[in-house]
Amino acid sequence: MTDSLIAPHGGELILNRATEAEHARLEELANSLPQITIGSRQLADLEMLAIGAYSPLHGFMTRADYLGVVNEMHLSNGLPWSIPITLSTSEEQA
Structure with missing residues (x-):
């Protein structure tokens, strides 16, 4: 008998992690x-x-995803989703 994992929501695990090759470039960009x-x-x-726990999201929600979740409990791609995942900032920081 083989063990199998439950597929992530949307069918694909989205890992938002940089490779070693990307790390230096992204660190320089972040510092700027x-x-x-x-x-x-x-x-x-x-x-x-970052670890894919919010798959199929690739990052914080876009406006379209946010509105879809708030109004219809679905992402813009049609997948059900119930909680907005947003990055809140002050008006000065935005």
């Missing part, structure tokens, strides 16, 4: 961008996005 302060909830969501 404005810094924002995020709370523990946003940090937890960021970690969940």
Whole structure:
């Protein structure tokens, strides 16, 4: 008997992690961008996005996904989703 894993929501595990080759380039890019302060909830969501726990999301929700979830409990691609995953910032930081 073989063990099998349950497929991720949407059928594909989305890992949002940089390869070693990408790391230096992304670190340089990050250092050139404005810094924002995020709370523990946003940090937890960021970690969940990175490890694929929020598959099929590739990042924080777009406006279309957000509105679809709030109004119809579906992502813009039609998959059911019940909780908005957003990055909240102040108006000054946006």
